[in-house]
Amino acid sequence: MKNEEKIRVGISIGDLNGIGSEIVIKTFEDPRMLELCTPVIFASTRVMNFYRKHFSSKINFHEAKSLDKIAHGKVNVVNAWQDNVKIEFGTEDKTIGEYSIKSLEAATDALKKEFIDVLVTAPIHKHNIQSDTFKFPGHTDYLAQQLEGNSLMFMVTDTLKVGLLTDHVPVKDVPSHITKDLIKQKIETVSKSLKQDFAVSKPKIAVLAINPHAGDNGVIGNEDDTILKPTLEELNGKGQIVMGPYSADSFFGSKNYKNFDAVVASYHDQGLIPFKTIAFGSGVNFTAGLSRVRTSPDHGTAFEIAGKGEADASSFLQAVYMAIKIFRNRSEYLHYSKNPLRKASK
Numbered sequence: 001m002k003n004e005e006k007i008r009v010g011i012s013i014g015d016l017n018g019i020g021s022e023i024v025i026k027t028f029e030d031p032r033m034l035e036l037c038t039p040v041i042f043a044s045t046r047v048m049n050f051y052r053k054h055f056s057s058k059i060n061f062h063e064a065k066s067l068d069k070i071a072h073g074k075v076n077v078v079n080a081w082q083d084n085v086k087i088e089f090g091t092e093d094k095t096i097g098e099y100s101i102k103s104l105e106a107a108t109d110a111l112k113k114e115f116i117d118v119l120v121t122a123p124i125h126k127h128n129i130q131s132d133t134f135k136f137p138g139h140t141d142y143l144a145q146q147l148e149g150n151s152l153m154f155m156v157t158d159t160l161k162v163g164l165l166t167d168h169v170p171v172k173d174v175p176s177h178i179t180k181d182l183i184k185q186k187i188e189t190v191s192k193s194l195k196q197d198f199a200v201s202k203p204k205i206a207v208l209a210i211n212p213h214a215g216d217n218g219v220i221g222n223e224d225d226t227i228l229k230p231t232l233e234e235l236n237g238k239g240q241i242v243m244g245p246y247s248a249d250s251f252f253g254s255k256n257y258k259n260f261d262a263v264v265a266s267y268h269d270q271g272l273i274p275f276k277t278i279a280f281g282s283g284v285n286f287t288a289g290l291s292r293v294r295t296s297p298d299h300g301t302a303f304e305i306a307g308k309g310e311a312d313a314s315s316f317l318q319a320v321y322m323a324i325k326i327f328r329n330r331s332e333y334l335h336y337s338k339n340p341l342r343k344a345s346k
């Protein structure tokens, strides 16, 4: 990216029958957004114009005929398909699911080839995206395979950050996934992301217990004593500030989370219920730990309100802001860590 150019924000359109199109249009119909960034929507001009009419929006789309024709100052649309697609808001449809994957694949390819700087994904429907060729439970898992690094589902706002040890894992399988190596890798990723993506120089991290009341000395499970505690001790011995395991039930109610830069939860709902309760609408789902930046809003396809003009676009807007902020922080961090200030000679 040249310095004088705006950050190019790639957008995968998500499930065409969900609220993705509405939140994307609501976000970019404000012309001030074009002063901040250059949006590039991966869908089709035909389908985007259908949405424009449906939502009676004044937004104008610019068809970028190829990735090197992305125009600054415009809301670009790259055709990820040419077909005529029938939209039926609120309907789960396998064929529609295929278009969400075409959009995601085209956007990911552009991200890898650096035609876009960051990726913001509108919500997909996890059931109708499944096929013989696409068997991922979500964006995080797909991008983990496409990009370099160790992925981490990191739910973030400016003041609350929750990372997960396990993400799209059925509850019955959670304990077998939580190994010492996984804990070390995820906490290391949280720590690195706090430094490079959020400019926290000495991260302070809290870890939630796996079992109720941290197992109560083995009365309610022993994983906290046998796996989590010794691993946290080891990490602390290496200079990280990692505290816990804390009983998860009272951790957010007591406001203890405010004492930390990030909280690590053992499994999806342990972390996402408090996060979405506190931050629904302003929260952002960030895939940390990978070679490129991807964010998304903290909600799904919301089929029951799709097409009605009722969708709240604030979380998508925050996802765009957050992707830009992380991209800038990371670029700065990488620049300065490659060129550290020389020590003064004695």
Ligand SMILES: NC(=O)c1ccc[n+]([C@@H]2O[C@H](COP(=O)([O-])OP(=O)(O)OC[C@H]3O[C@@H](n4cnc5c(N)ncnc54)[C@H](O)[C@@H]3O)[C@@H](O)[C@H]2O)c1
Pocket: 019, 122, 123, 124, 125, 126, 127, 139, 285, 296, 297, 298, 299, 300, 301, 302, 303, 304, 305, 310, 311, 312, 313
């Ligand atoms: N990033 C993603 O792609 C993503 C994120 C979460 C869920 N999902 C998927 O979406 C599908 C539906 O999931 P769900 O029903 O559990 O969650 P959901 O977020 O779609 O809906 C939960 C509730 O919140 C409401 N809601 C959600 N977003 C809203 C918005 N922007 N404005 C107003 N109300 C909103 C919905 O109407 C519903 O009542 C599932 O397949 C799920 O896996 C995808």
Ligand SMILES: N[C@H](C(=O)O)[C@H](O)COP(=O)(O)O
Pocket: 137, 138, 139, 140, 141, 272, 285, 296, 297, 298, 299
């Ligand atoms: N766990 C996410 C959430 O509830 O917001 C959601 O499933 C999306 O996951 P991906 O980002 O992997 O699609």
